[in-house]
Amino acid sequence: xxxxxxxxxxxxxxxxxxxxxxxxxxxxxxxxxxxxxxxxxxxxxxxxxxxxxxxxxxxxxxxxxxxxxxxxxxxxxxxxxxxxxxxxxxxxxxxxxxxxxxxxxxxxxxxxxxxxxxxxxxxxxxxxxxxxxxxxxxxxxxxxxxxxxxxxxxxxxxxxxxxxxxxxxxxxxxxxxxxxxxxxxxxxxxxxxxxxxxxxxxxxxxxxxxxxxxxxxxxxxxxxxxxxxxxxxxxxxxxxxxxxxxxxxxxxxxxxxxxxxxxxxxxxxxxxxxxxxxxxxxxxxxxxxxxxxxxxxxxxxxxxxxxxxxxxxxxxxxxxxxxxxxxxxxxxxxxxxxxxxxxxxxxxxxxxxxxxxxxxxxxxxxxxxxxxxxxxxxxxxxxxxxxxxxxxxxxxxxxxxxxxxxxxxxxxxxxxxxxxxxxxxxxxxxxxxxx
Numbered sequence: 001x002x003x004x005x006x007x008x009x010x011x012x013x014x015x016x017x018x019x020x021x022x023x024x025x026x027x028x029x030x031x032x033x034x035x036x037x038x039x040x041x042x043x044x045x046x047x048x049x050x051x052x053x054x055x056x057x058x059x060x061x062x063x064x065x066x067x068x069x070x071x072x073x074x075x076x077x078x079x080x081x082x083x084x085x086x087x088x089x090x091x092x093x094x095x096x097x098x099x100x101x102x103x104x105x106x107x108x109x110x111x112x113x114x115x116x117x118x119x120x121x122x123x124x125x126x127x128x129x130x131x132x133x134x135x136x137x138x139x140x141x142x143x144x145x146x147x148x149x150x151x152x153x154x155x156x157x158x159x160x161x162x163x164x165x166x167x168x169x170x171x172x173x174x175x176x177x178x179x180x181x182x183x184x185x186x187x188x189x190x191x192x193x194x195x196x197x198x199x200x201x202x203x204x205x206x207x208x209x210x211x212x213x214x215x216x217x218x219x220x221x222x223x224x225x226x227x228x229x230x231x232x233x234x235x236x237x238x239x240x241x242x243x244x245x246x247x248x249x250x251x252x253x254x255x256x257x258x259x260x261x262x263x264x265x266x267x268x269x270x271x272x273x274x275x276x277x278x279x280x281x282x283x284x285x286x287x288x289x290x291x292x293x294x295x296x297x298x299x300x301x302x303x304x305x306x307x308x309x310x311x312x313x314x315x316x317x318x319x320x321x322x323x324x325x326x327x328x329x330x331x332x333x334x335x336x337x338x339x340x341x342x343x344x345x346x347x348x349x350x351x352x353x354x355x356x357x358x359x360x361x362x363x364x365x366x367x368x369x370x371x372x373x374x375x376x377x378x379x380x381x382x383x384x385x386x387x388x389x390x391x392x393x394x395x396x397x398x399x400x401x402x403x404x405x406x407x408x409x410x411x412x413x414x415x416x417x418x419x420x421x422x423x424x425x426x427x428x429x430x431x432x433x434x435x
Contacts, residue, residue, distance in 0.1 A: 025143045028202050029152060031194060032136045033159050035099050038191030039129050040163025042106040043071055045171035045187045046122070049180040056180070059115055067122050074126030076378045082131035083371030084229065091139045091367060092204040095132060099195035102128030103188045110184030133160070134371035139202070141358045141366060147298060149358065150308060154294025154351020161287030161347070164257070165280060229365050233372055236360045236426040238309070238419040243376045245415035246353040248408055249316050251381025252323070252346040253286045255389055255405055259398065260339075267399055268331045278336075285343035289315075294351025305427060306420045308356055312349030313416035319345035320409025327403040342406070349416070356419065360426040381408075 046067050053059060053067075086094035105124035112118040137153055144152045167187060175183040234240055260279040264270045270278060293315060301307040322342035329335040354370055361369045385405065392401035 028143045029140060029156070031198050031202060032095075032140055033156060034194045035095065035132065035191065035198070036136060036156060036159035037163040037166065038099065038187070038194060039102060039132055040160045041167040041170065041187040042102050042125055042191065043129065044164040044167030045106075045183055046109075049171060049175050049183050052175055052180040053118075057115055063115060067118060070119060070123050071126035071129070072378070072382075074123050075130045076375065078127060078130035079134065079371045079374050079378075080368065082127075083134040083367045086131050086135040087138075087229075087365060087367045090204045091135045092199055092202050094135050095139070096195055096199050098128045098130075098132050098135070099191055099198065100128075102132075103191035103195060106184050106188030106191070110181040110188070131367065131371060133157075133374055134367045134369075137354055137370040138358070138366035139204070141355070142363070146359070147302070149294075150298045150301075150351040150355040151295035152351070153354045153358075154297075154348070155291050157347070157350040157354070158287045158290035161253070161283060161290060165283055165287070168280075229368060232362045232365045233369050236422065236429075238422040238426045239357050239360050239369075241415045241419035241422075242309070242353050242356050243373060244380065245312070245316070245412045245419060246349065246357075246373050247376030247378075247380030248415065249312075249319075249349050249353075249381065249412040250347065250377035251385030252319060252406060252409060253283075253343075254382040255385045255402070256286065256323075256343060256346060257283055259386065259389055259402060263327070263398060263402060282339055282343045285340050286347050289344040289346060289348035290350050293345070293348025294355065296348075297352040297355075305424050308352050308359075309416050309420035309423050312352045313413040313420070315345045315348040316409040316413040316416060318342075319348075320406040320413070323406035323409075324403055327399060327406070349412075353416075356423060360423070360430050362430075 054064060082094075082098075102125050105121050105128055108121040108124070109118055112121055137156060140152050140156055141149055170186060171183040174186045257279075260282050264278045268278075293312075297308050297311040300311055319342050322338045322345070326335050326338035326342055329338070354373060357369050357373055358366050385408075389398075389401045389405050392404065
């Protein structure tokens with residue numbers, strides 16, 4: 001077994017038993033969590049410098065919006081292709097390279113002398129980040145025992161929320177004191193240190209081969225490998241229901257981040273600064289729910305595996321009902337309490353959903369499976385959710401739109417319950433296939 005200093009690397013044995021030292025997994029988690037913070041710091045710092053860029057370059061609001069949208073666009077387009085590369089090339093090497101790309105691209109944003117250069121640099125930030133969440137989740141799923149998988153993956157995903165909040169806070173503070181260029185330097189440079197440290201402390205695991213016994217003809221092997229990967233990713237009914245449930249429910253935190261500041265401004269009568277601070281509390285609640293939601297699901301599913309799907313169904317249902325009530329009520333403490341409660345459950349399903357997908361699929365495609373989950377979230381929830389709220393707001397008003405939107409959580413809850421019907425059987429078939 002390979003070692004890092006005196007720490008064994010550990011991981012899952014062929015029989016499914018965890019092997020390795022107690023300290024090593026937490027070192028891997030700390031470094032991997034640190035990088036997802038860096039990922040979202042780099043992604044979300046842009047919003048903090050909008051006013052300064054507008055005054056410096058005289059760009060339009062649509063051009064400013066494009067600097068945010070281009071990152072999400074590149075991430076969505078490149079997630080699966082780059083995750084396929086990560087599955088074949090190795091997670092540690094891929095993660096290290098990706099971190100260098102997004103950190104250097106973030107620093108390049110601070111060096112940009114015009115809008116076009118900034119837009120290209122932001123696209124490169126998205127390229128670097130495209131497969132990180134997938135590769136990082138796959139590595140953590142291998143490093144930790146099955147009993148902790150939901151908790152660890154939920155905590156990992158929460159780094160995106162905390163990184164988003166920190167990106168705005170740090171970017172705004174640095175930009176106001178030193179100028180907007182230094183905001184990019186401040187969030188890009190620390191990530192380079194983590195990228196250097198990552199391969200020194202983290203070791204990869206061997207990926208099973210999906211095309212053993214295939215023909216030696218290279219084009220045929222490549223086509224066979226791709227078809228096998230697709231087959232493995234969508235092989236189970238519980239996995240397919242989970243893709244839909246995860247994607248729909250991830251639209252809720254996206255809607256909250258996009259529209260809650262405006263809602264507090266329009267309907268609670270708060271000035272923009274106070275509205276943003278209240279919205280930050282809501283977003284932090286989303287992150288806290290992600291942090292602890294998976295651990296609760298792990299505990300409740302001990303000896304009852306299907307509860308790993310039933311618990312996120314409950315999260316989705318409670319979140320939808322509480323948020324719908326919060327938006328419907330007149331301004332007051334009751335509404336604020338429901339906002340916090342609904343936000344706590346809005347993304348608490350994340351760790352369980354990704355753990356379920358990993359549980360029922362071949363280890364050779366774990367990064368691709370998590371990338372497919374990211375794609376589902378983008379197409380089903382995160383991209384259309386805020387836009388549809390805006391469309392409905394134009395037709396009616398923002399209060400009505402936001403009261404209706406959380407009801408999509410009911411559909412997500414139904415999808416999780418359908419997944420629970422097949423989950424245990426799919427785990428059993430996966431175990432038999434691995435023998």
